[in-house]
Amino acid sequence: MAMQTSTYRVLSLQSRSSFRKAPSTAIFEFRRRSSDRVLSLLCITYYSTLSSTEFCSSKRRSRGPVMAAKKATEGAKQEDGKYKHTVDLPTTKFGMRANSTVREPEIQKIWDEKQVFKRVAERNSGGSFILHDGPPYANGDLHMGHALNKILKDIINRYKLLQNCKVDYIPGWDCHGLPIELKVLQSLDQDARKGLTPLKLRAKAAKFAKNTVKTQMASFKRYGVWGDWDHPYLTLDPEYEAAQIEVFGQMVFQGYIFRGRKPVHWSPSSRTALAEAELEYPDGHVSKSIYAIFRLVSSPTSGGILDEFLPNLCLAIWTTTPWTIPANAAVAVNAKLEYAVVEVHSPSPDVSNSSADGKKKLGNVFKEREKPFLIIASELVSTLEAKWGVKLVVKKILLGSDLEHCRYTHPVDRRECPVVVGGDYITTESGTGLVHTAPGHGQEDYITGLKYGLPILSPVDDDGKFTEEVGKFSGLDVLGDGNVAVIEYLDENSSIIMVEPYKHKYPYDWRTKKPTIFRATAQWFASVEGFRKAAMDAINQVTWVPSQAENRISAMTSSRSDWCISRQRTWGVPIPVFYHVDTKEPLMNGETIDHIKSIIAQKGSDAWWYMTVEELLPDTYRDKASNYEKGTDTMDVWFDSGSSWAAVLEKRKGLSGPADLYVEGTDQHRGWFQSSLLTSVATKGKAPYSGVITHGFVLDERGLKMSKSLGNVVDPNTVIEGGKNSKEAPSYGADVLRLWVSSVDYTGDVLIGPQVLRQMSDIYRKLRGTLRFLLANLHDWEVDNAIQYNDLPLIDQHALFQLENIVKNIRENYENYQFFKIFQIIQRFVIVDLSNFYFDVAKDRLYVGGTTSFTRRCCQTVLAAHLLSIVRIIAPILPHLAEDVWQHLPFQYTTEDGNAAEFVFESRWPSVNEQWLAFPSEEVDFWGKVLELRTEVNKALEEARTGKLIGSSLEAKVYLQTSDDSLAARLKEMCQAHNDAGALHRIFITSQVEVLSSLENEQIKNIPYGGEYLIQGENKVWIGVSRAEGSKCERCWNFSPQVGSFAEHPSLCSRCFNVVGGEALPALAAVS
């Protein structure tokens, strides 16, 4: 702390300790509440730039003119009232309280009625700026994540408006998909479900989505988000659907769409294929894992190295999905791993049929007299010995590559199957080092299967039941009795070594919360492989914020497999394909797709369900209509939203791609950012965006995920409108919520809760108070009153220099989207530079300097500049506050092009003022010293106050002595300032200041308080405090020997006499 840099020689009898305890007066209420550890931590984060000394308020010192003014207003009874008409009281109708539940909607209504967003966007001439909205899902209420997202976007858009950009922001909604379909289904009773046709279901789903859009839109508007709310984009709009079909058609034309049998995540509970994004991996899933054996029938002809063990040699495998054994097509090994042929010796007697905990269960294999030789990975011999409770004697070692092309008998249907070499996925981390391979039921198996031309077996139906292909298990549920039946069958046939429960991450359906399976079905795919390189190149061209996001999307795009785009659901855009009734051959080409597109553009995608094949086919195919039937698959909703660049940016008037910016949560790297990238790269060869910003999730104050069960959900509407209990959940208004959005570093997860909000509300109030101070002291201001820059006293030029720097700095941070830095800069500026210093000092000349005096006009010139700049630089974050201020401006503001700015967003960003920035650097240094000196003087005054020498700082005279001659000379000069505003005693808010030549002065003995201080760690300054000379001026409360010298106004000082008396007395005015 700064205090430790000063040494204080106590000359009085006052105790040292009392000085050390100089209070750092809290400005914000929350500082007093900071007993809570979390809160104090947050304070440190937010206010690390402010030391406690800087926070030190000077309320007590500055009481003079303020109190005088206040007392004067209290009426004629008061003695002080005599000069009340000569005091310039701050005046404004702009309220101290925001009253945001009333005022914000009022302001929004004015914006709406006057079409301010549209007007400003159209009038702006600085080029277009397109932030393309990622569509929230039209399902349920909005949460804090939505608020964070939309407000971030609005801050950016509003900043760009001030920067003279033509901002076009079209909000969107994602309206199709399973969750809405399920909501509709859940709302129906048994009978209604029976009578449900696809068209009825789609009508209900559309109604549901549209209603949700309405509610969500009202909330977004209440956040103060500006956009083209009258023309949003909905993925269920016919023109949108048609554009989506067009994108699909282009991908078909490019050869990127194919139909294949491929294992996909399949949810038996909702009878559909699922995307990665529709899966979740809950804790605690336990599978029945088995160690099983497959009997070898031959070893490769080339080697014959295993012949000595035949026919009693088996491959040992391990699987967590025994139900996939019927679909087994191979056993895969790792070519580079070492494998061992082991002989099994009887289980030790203590290993019984089942383990002590009853969980492990040994199979029949080891119970038979003649035990088979087993092949397992060498590294796993001892692990498996322990697990199986047997002795394994290694008979031979060989490499995985030696095993390739061995053949074994399938344990269920006795087919001969090969041993193959798989990929690096085969390790010795678990299992046996040999992998049961069922290409119809696993991704890696599928790829290995392609390599060896293995059959893609998948004898499981839509409900997750075995089909007739596996006669004996037919009809059994693979996740239930089917799994058990397979294990039993294998054991009866002496193929099971052990059954063991196995806890692991297993994919569940995110909606039904039931386990899924991998299952090969006929699906439509977009071949990512076909344009992966182009996609990777496109990623490279995009600006990612934060920059690490590029790595994330690169990794996800480079590793992703082909995109399964078909869904077996009703509520979506149809895949526009016909199948031949007999051959099942698909019919889909440019002509058919174009025809369907034009139908959907007019009638919407319902047409696919209500129109006949004949109608849906183009003329050339119409006579063959009876040979075809419609496909029933719909498109993955990620294809819907992933086509928004085509449906919105390429179709809406005045828009074009690529968008300047996409802004979404970090989960969209695998969602919308990626699906949009893929469709755009596949059809256009480039990304649909030039910049992407990602933000984190919103957590509660303790960093926990919000959930109803934890009761820690912060609802954005409650924040704005208040909750049932107005003490616990006051109505903060949209601006406080927006201030919070600006305060967080959104590149990571962000925290919110009651304490954070209280804190934001306090800061909001401080900001509002600052703006109110500015408005109120400019009540009589006219632009013509402005004083030329060169005539301003240095203190005012310095203030303009600081302001200009702040504006510049904040602009840079808007440009870099670092809003939390803006939040910190503004806060510091308002508290430290303005409230604690400039305003504090300014009050004297504003209130009692004389209405039209040069000194007051100088100050008002500075205040007007501050008001006009601050209101605009905060406007993107706090638009309601800024507009409220703007509507209370006591003067008209005219833009550079000569138009009056009726609304704050018509005023544009403050233009750069080079003259203000050119304040000489040596003066900047000097004022830095003066401010620090002021801080030290305040400490000395505090000591004198504690010692009851003075009350108000105006009762004091300050003495300074420094051996730094140039500093001393400069300070002396300031004591006799040409302009009263820059006088040192005004800056210290004392009545007098005297600079002493040396400390070897008789005078010093009469100064009751004094000590040495360090300024900027180098200049030693001695500071003394005594009672001020003379008497107290009735009007301004300054002490002066001149009080009593004016016959007509015996209670006034010379300054006030000059202001009030009208007739200047030059001889006296010079002494002050």
Ligand SMILES: [Zn+2]
């Ligand atoms: Zn006075």
